Amino acid sequence: MSFSADRPWAAVALVTAAPFVLAIIEIFHPHPDDLFALDVDTWMFVHYAQIPLFPLSALSVAMLVRDRTDWAAWLCKAGMFVFAVAFTSFDTAAGLVIGLLVKGALASGQPEAWRDMIDALWFDPVLGGKGFTDAPLLGLIGRVALSFGAVAGAVSLKRAGHGWAPVLLLAAASFGLNVFKAHSWPGGPLTFGGMAVAAGWIRWEALRRKARAMAALEAGQVAAPRKARQQVDAS
Template sequence: MAEFALVTGAPALLALVELVHPQPHDLLRLDVRTWLAVHYAQIPLFPLAALGVVRLVRHRAGIAAGVCRAAMFVFGASWTAWDAVAGVATGILASAAQGSGDTQAWRGPVDAIWQHPIMGGGTASVLAVTGAIALSVVTVSAAVALKRAGHSWMPVLLLAIAGFGITIFKTHAWPGGPSTFAGLSIAGAWLLLEPVQPAPSDVAAAPRDAAAGDALAMPRGRR
């Protein structure tokens, strides 16, 4: 039950949060209360959603599963840091600006963060792009590992495609974020609930392993 809640609940909740993510057309005229609430919520939800995908490959070995784990760490770390600065810090400054009576005096400090090449949210900053690419790598590598483990094509393809929503729409507000994280939630639930068919290589290897075990167990005098 806890596993299902993590794998499906965290990305589903994040998808709902992203539905109300304000569009940042002018940071000094934002609905600051909603903006800050969304970005505070994203701080735990980004790594929790990442952990949910990693949970799907917890019993998997191999290169694809290893790439998934490494890339998900990159996503969780980069986007949590990015959200704290580009989202929370700009929201705090915008709130102070709106309460000051002279919002234009705050535009320089707000834009200094928002347009920052590493941490900014108004440009293709390093952390924003790194996290988006890492998420796509995560879902594709997880899909490869899970397909090799015997899962069917449909949930595996949904998982792989879901990771590209933010990259395609270039935003984690609507529609990029909701489509990405809703896709992760649905794919995760599907993968947890469907029976896994053994991979053909595993099925072929089973009789050989059994025969080898019988040979080793046979008394020496009967060989």
């Protein structure tokens, strides 16, 4: 018996765990209005956790279409790959590096002496946490790729016969980062929480369809010998 059929809840957890945990983690993501007023320990904990959770969340969505070979499935996988690379790179620089610099600045007793160096990274248009236009390039690429990949995945999954509700939820939830332009509350939790629910829903639908197909096949295999015996008896 397959892993999915034997342990359906484990199969659902496999695609929901990473985005669900990420959604919870990002509830506690500090809002950096003033970098020197950050709760640095919380900031570092959240950003260390996000480093594996971003690519694992992308993998969770890609797993939903792993058996699909249509163009939409390939676009989904490509979008999730770009999101994982871009957003992890962005979050390492704008999260962990900024956090370490702020921690060093506060420990030095002369934080203002560090401000120019910290601002140079924080307002960098490519890697920064804020960017000159409030849209650092890597962060922008990452969040657009997430939405692109999720919409493509939703198209592929709908073509595979999944219901409208879970595929629309998957697509709509992926726009949270773009609407709120941040992965702190509410953007991140709504995005990844919604995608976790959608992924679990879609996987559960697939398992139910597979179980019904197996039951029908088994019923047919039982009915065939019975019908054959009836034909022999009649002759």
